[in-house]
Amino acid sequence: MTDSSYAPIKVRADNRVYKAPLLGGAVPIGLGTIRLGLRLANGRGSSPGAGWPGMIVAILAVVVPLVWFAGGLALRRAKAAVALEDGVLSVRDRWGRLVLLTLESDVTGLHYVRIPVDGHKDRLVITSVDDAPLVLDTRLWEEEPLRRLFGRLTAPPAQAPVRQLGMLTWPQFRSRFPGAKVPWRQVHFWWFAIFVTILTIAYIAFFVNLSYFV
Structure with missing residues (x-):
């Protein structure tokens, strides 16, 4: 019989710290995605809308980073130990x-x-x-x-x-x-926060303009 005091111990990664704010912000993220999609689809003021491509691009703009984030968590759960x-x-x-x-x-x-x-x-x-x-x-x-x-x-x-x-x-x-x-x-x-802010603005601008070329 194996002595439990000498049994192997393996500690896996715990992603709850990362997942908690994402789950907590699920509703605002969803509402923000719909609002952005409607604005790109219908336009605002004198700015013409992009129609359905605008809605699709807005959804992709949110889904892409979420998939990337979820993939990173899955990788950490599988590899880190x-x-x-x-x-x-x-x-x-x-x-x-x-x-x-x-x-x-x-x-x-x-x-x-x-x-x-x-x-x-x-x-x-x-x-x-x-x-x-x-x-x-x-x-x-x-x-x-x-x-x-x-x-x-x-x-x-x-x-x-x-x-x-x-x-x-x-x-x-x-x-x-x-x-x-x-x-x-x-x-x-x-410095990291400033870099992320600039990158986020550039990312949003890219997808907003992309909706008019799809």
């Missing part, structure tokens, strides 16, 4: 790339920190003997398997200490965890 098996801890990102591979006994700490990122500042940093520190947003992983994983890492043979480090500035964070990677969009949130 944190696993502990046969004394080896591995972490794969949304593309299935291996971003951490270390022995369970080589884990040197679980560090809870708050860093200046996009409104969700709580992160967990896993440090090990040879690998670069790995930054995890624990909200994005299945809670119960992740709890069991941390329980294993803090028990023998790893006995990784748990540290509550509180708020760290970027210089403090980089000094304490050299080599730790945080996505550019989170480090430079306002």
